[in-house]
Amino acid sequence: MMEAGQRVAGHKAGFLDTIKAVGASFFGVRGRRAHERDMARLDPARVVIAGLLAAAIFVLVLVALARLAAG
Numbered sequence: 001m002m003e004a005g006q007r008v009a010g011h012k013a014g015f016l017d018t019i020k021a022v023g024a025s026f027f028g029v030r031g032r033r034a035h036e037r038d039m040a041r042l043d044p045a046r047v048v049i050a051g052l053l054a055a056a057i058f059v060l061v062l063v064a065l066a067r068l069a070a071g
Contacts, residue, residue: 012041022047
């Protein structure tokens, strides 16, 4: 029986699912089951794009915090 928020394994992941997977990977909190599910559903091109965007946002936040602290 499926719980709320679960999708059938054959469906492709959406943009929000990709962002969640990339965010969890940044923090290192993904479990084995989630990793296997994501490997079957996520589009590699979307993961790369989301990862680059997340890294750019992370760097911009660090630069802003450094300027705020120095300024």
